[in-house]
Amino acid sequence: MKVLVPVKRVVDYNIKPRVAADGSGVETQGVKMSMNPFDEIALEEALRLREKNQADEVIAVTIGPQVAQDVLRTAMAMGADRAILIRTDAEIEPRVVANLLKVIVERENPGIVSMGKQAIDDDMNATGQMLAAKLGWPQGTFASQVTVADSKVEVAREVDGGTEVLSLSLPAVITADLRLNEPRYATLPNIMKARKKPLETIEADSLGVDLTSHLKLVSVAEPPERTAGVIVETVEELVEKLKTEAKVI
């Protein structure tokens, strides 16, 4: 069984994003970029399936400009066998991402698509569900545990009231939550080895998918800033202020 792992290049999670002065978006020029943390977890899960002999090939795929191949090299340094860059300079919305991924899925025939539950830039939390819908596959979203057995996968999901466990027939789409696993680091020798692994480039506009967005970004603004308050010396002073000044207790 192949596992396909879509990964996204995003502003590193340690960087505090800055809104561009003209309100056109968030600054990404000269900012450290990394693989979306949820995608690292999804990739780790795929690698573990391969190590347990439940998968035989792990393929990373990303959609973006030429530089997006960085995250594919990282994915291969972590252990992916090969990678596919679907190249485009256009801004691609999650719906189009799902349409492009569907073409790749139909070409590669993976048994599982393992992906992050959301990208930490647009926080949309939608691509996996849309891809599953378009493929007519079952979905296991917000996964905290994945167990493959007998052409089925059992997925424990993080839901509002606790943990829900589903059984899905394969093929299926699984989206990773934070607690699914702790991703490995790419070691230096593996980073070197990854340079020799195959990376295929496909032009996005050659796949017969309409790349235009249905959702237009009108503007981006800073959220209202909270200002730091006061430091109080004692618990009594705190309780007093909560009662008389803030009037919350």
Added chain:
Amino acid sequence: MTALVLIESEHGKIRQASRSALAAAAQFGDVDAIILGNEGIDAAAKLAGVRKILHVPALKSALAEPTAALLASLSSSYSHILSAASSMGKNILPRLAGLLDVQPISDVVKINDEATFVRPIYAGNALATVQSSDTVKVLTVRGSSFDPVAEEGGSASVEVLEAPAEDGKSSFLRLEQTESDRPELEVARVVISGGKGLKDESNFHSLLEPVADKLGAAIGASRAAVDSGFAPNEMQVGQTGKIVAPELYIAVGLSGAIQHLAGMKDSRVIVAVNLDPDAPIFKVADYGIVGDLFEVLPALEKAL
């Protein structure tokens, strides 16, 4: 224009987050609601401002596959299909959007007009205004941003719907729930959250619970506290946990990482207790105590 809202019940009542989604939907025109399973039907029929309740007894497990298929079959009658940005809404609505080939809009915090919405991006560090050209708009809305519709006052008609046949590709096995007498995190008036600074699970309980009891507060946790096993995952507050906006949020022994702030910085009053005067949580706190939580919490419990 008519909107359809997927609503959820809990203990026979309609969840507050669903009532907030109904309030958001009312900005578009008439509102119908759809509810799955057999719980909360009476409560749903009494909700203020709802025209019709679509009741789907068969889909009580709310599996995404048949539910999204059913919503897709109803979509031609609606201009907007909404739900709360709950784990259920976030599971089902994007799948519906996938079936319809529309771009869903998650976590809406403001409606500018029928096609223009505001939503947080980058863990709430920026607010994006977006405009949709889809004929059916699929949205999840953030409960804390819309005042919920009243639980009573309406008299909606109830129509029972058949569910589409399940395709057998997905089945529900079980729900492992953590029972608690405390108020629900997302609707509590007061939330007290603990972080890594509590050091272990027994401190997490023995230090936070007495204060929470006095304040009638819900208890939350940072991701580091959840990862360390101090608290179950559904207590996590933040970008990838619950989004809360209580009257009072007390952050104890947590540093205030941007991912945590994303889940609580819209609280009305924030109190922080931390040993480190430079902890980022103090930048958003209205009141801070620089001190050892092992002394501050017992003292706070006494002072309340």
